[in-house]
Amino acid sequence: MQLPPFAQRLKDKRVAIPTGLASLFLIIFLLTAAPDTAAIATSDVKSGEFAVSITVTGEIRATNSKTLVTPRTRFGNLQIVFLVPEGMTVKEGDAVVRFATTEVDKNIADKESEFSTLQADFEKLKADQESQMSDLDAGLKNAELAFEQAKLQVEKMKFEAEVLRKDAEINKEKSRISFEQSEKKIASRKIIDHSEQQKILLKIKQVKSDLTRARTDKEQLTLKAPLPGLVVYEMNWSTSRKISVGDSPWPGMSIVSLPDLSLMQVVSSVNEVDVSKVKKGQKAKVKLDAFPERDFLATVNSVGTIGQQRDRNNPIKTFEVVLDIEGMDPVLKPGMTTSNEVVMETIPDAIFVTLESVFEKDGKVLVYKMNGSSPEPQTVEVGAKNGNFVVIKEGLKAGEKVTLRDPTLKENATKDSGPKEAAL
Numbered sequence: 224m225q226l227p228p229f230a231q232r233l234k235d236k237r238v239a240i241p242t243g244l245a246s247l248f249l250i251i252f253l254l255t256a257a258p259d260t261a262a263i264a265t266s267d268v269k270s271g272e273f274a275v276s277i278t279v280t281g282e283i284r285a286t287n288s289k290t291l292v293t294p295r296t297r298f299g300n301l302q303i304v305f306l307v308p309e310g311m312t313v314k315e316g317d318a319v320v321r322f323a324t325t326e327v328d329k330n331i332a333d334k335e336s337e338f339s340t341l342q343a344d345f346e347k348l349k350a351d352q353e354s355q356m357s358d359l360d361a362g363l364k365n366a367e368l369a370f371e372q373a374k375l376q377v378e379k380m381k382f383e384a385e386v387l388r389k390d391a392e393i394n395k396e397k398s399r400i401s402f403e404q405s406e407k408k409i410a411s412r413k414i415i416d417h418s419e420q421q422k423i424l425l426k427i428k429q430v431k432s433d434l435t436r437a438r439t440d441k442e443q444l445t446l447k448a449p450l451p452g453l454v455v456y457e458m459n460w461s462t463s464r465k466i467s468v469g470d471s472p473w474p475g476m477s478i479v480s481l482p483d484l485s486l487m488q489v490v491s492s493v494n495e496v497d498v499s500k501v502k503k504g505q506k507a508k509v510k511l512d513a514f515p516e517r518d519f520l521a522t523v524n525s526v527g528t529i530g531q532q533r534d535r536n537n538p539i540k541t542f543e544v545v546l547d548i549e550g551m552d553p554v555l556k557p558g559m560t561t562s563n564e565v566v567m568e569t570i571p572d573a574i575f576v577t578l579e580s581v582f583e584k585d586g587k588v589l590v591y592k593m594n595g596s597s598p599e600p601q602t603v604e605v606g607a608k609n610g611n612f613v614v615i616k617e618g619l620k621a622g623e624k625v626t627l628r629d630p631t632l633k634e635n636a637t638k639d640s641g642p643k644e645a646a647l
Contacts, residue, residue, distance in 0.1 A: 263626045265593055266577050269612070270621035273573035276566045277500070278610040279544070281491030281509075283559040285482030286547065289450055290457070291320060294443040295474040298326045301444065302471045306479070309456045309465070313448045313481070320446040320478050327441045334434040341427045348423060352416040359412055363405040370398035452481030455557065487548045487555045489521060491563055492533070492541035500567045501526050507546050507565045514554060521546040523565065568607065575612045580625040581605065590615075593624040601625075 293301060305321035313319060373395035380391040456465040457477040466478050489509055493501055501523060509519040524547045530540030546563060548555065580590050581603070588605055591598035603618030619625070 263598065263628060263630050265624040265626055266580055268574060268576050268615070268619045268621055268623045268625060270572065270574050273570040273575050273607070273612070273614055274564075274566045274609060275568040275570065275607040276564045276609040277493070277497050278562060278564045279491045279493050281489040281546070281561045281563050283511075283548075283555055283561060284488055284490055284557050285452070285484060286486035286488050287450070287483040288557075289448075289452070289481045289483075290477050291446040291479045291481070293472045293474050293476045293478060294322075294440075294446075296327070296440045296443060298330075298440065300471045301474075303466070303468050303478070306456070306466070306468055307454050309454055311454050312451070312484070313454060314451050315448055317448045318445050319448050319454060319481070322444040324441055324444050327437055327444065331434065331437045331441065334430055334437055338427065338430045338434055341423060341430060345420070345423045345427060348419060352412075352419070356409070356412060356416070359405065359409045363402070363409055366398065366402040366405040370395070370402040373398035446478065448481055450481065450483055451485070452483050453557070455480045455482065482557045484553075484555065485551050487551075487557075488524065489546040489548065489561050489563055491544050491546065491561075492531075493526075493544045493565075495530055495540045495542065498526065498530075498542040498544075501544055501565055502567070505565055505567055507563055509546065509548060510562045510564075511554070512560045512562065517552075517554065519552070519555070520549045521563070522549065523547075564610070570607060570614060573606075574615045574619055574621055576615055576619065576625055577627065578608065578611060578613055579627045581613055582629055590619065591626040591630055592619065593626070598626050598630040 301322040303320060304323050305318070307313060307317070307319045373391070377388070377391045377395050380388045383391075456467075456479060458464070459466050459470055459472065459476075462470065466472065472478060503523050503526060505523045507521040507523060509521045511517055511519075524545040525543075527543035530542050532538065532540050544565070546565075576590065582589055582591075584600075587602050589600050589602050592601040593599075601618055604616040606614035606616045608614065
């Protein structure tokens with residue numbers, strides 16, 4: 224019996240629906256039963272020189288750096304009136320910081336005036352003394368002449384009357400006394416003049432010393448660069464900001480540091496587990512976080528001997544390692560953060576793979592090696608490693624491909640359900 228067209232369509236649908244479901248179930252089964260190999264990323268097994276290294280973070284600083292501090296003077300609080308802009312490069316001898324000189328300038332002016340007055344007083348004193356000494360010299364000459372004449376007169380009176388001889392003797396004695404008194408006056412005057420001169424010369428010396436000291440104080444109020452370097456302002460802890468014009472820092476307070484950019488270092492911290500492997504003289508590669516495309520060669524300069532606990536909640540200690548950067552580059556600035564690969568050993572002709580391709584299962588270390596388009600588990604013996612790769616002593620050859628994840632797991636499955644990445 225021929226069914227109506229509408230009924231025939233319903234019948235056809237009843238048959239088609241079960242058939243479509245069966246096809247869908249078959250596709251799902253095939254997808255879930257086979258390993259997910261099409262989407263698995265792979266990596267080549269590499270060969271060549273292998274660098275055994277550790278990677279640590281660090282910060283750039285200048286090998287040589289000088290700090291300019293507030294001078295100690297006799298003029299109380301000092302105020303900054305000039306600062307070279309931060310970040311500017313200065314030459315040796317350039318003025319970097321200036322303090323107000325009002326008080327010291329007044330002191331210098333006062334001392335200069337006092338010095339000039341004392342010098343004038345000294346010149347006047349010498350002129351007066353020379354005039355007085357000239358008069359005394361003239362008196363001495365007159366007294367000496369009178370004495371000589373009196374002695375001659377006594378000689379003439381040898382054959383004169385006794386009265387006349389006595390008068391001549393008396394006159395001679397008076398002349399002698401007058402002459403000796405004139406000599407004593409001159410000697411006494413010289414002593415007095417010398418004493419008066421010494422008093423004023425002592426004052427001049429003291430004022431001259433004060434003036435020299437004041438001028439030195441003024442020179443100290445200009446801080447000059449002792450070496451070429453980059454100007455870096457220090458913190459003013461009383462204001463909780465960097466030093467600036469108008470501040471009045473206390474004596475000895477750090478104002479500006481001048482790192483010498485011709486020699487740069489990296490200060491880094493190495494975990495106590497790895498520090499025994501780091502030795503002075505080992506080579507390193509420094510990468511700037513700000514310029515990741517730039518690499519700089521460096522050498523280990525020193526390894527700290529005292530560990531520091533960086534976090535009180537973490538008992539692991541770190542040790543300071545200083546790297547000397549080779550050469551000079553204007554891009555290097557103090558305070559830049561870096562990533563540093565310290566090479567502790569190099570292995571020639573090594574076979575190595577990425578760390579992500581090595582797994583651990585049932586106590587065995589393995590990789591999944593590609594056999595055509597299918598990954599197969601391969602037990603391997605591993606050796607030295609660095610931050611990205613691990614040496615394969617046995618189990619692989621250069622040029623083979625290994626998977627970068629466990630192909631027995633779904634990409635979104637947890638690793639707890641299968642092999643785990645090896646803890647190398």
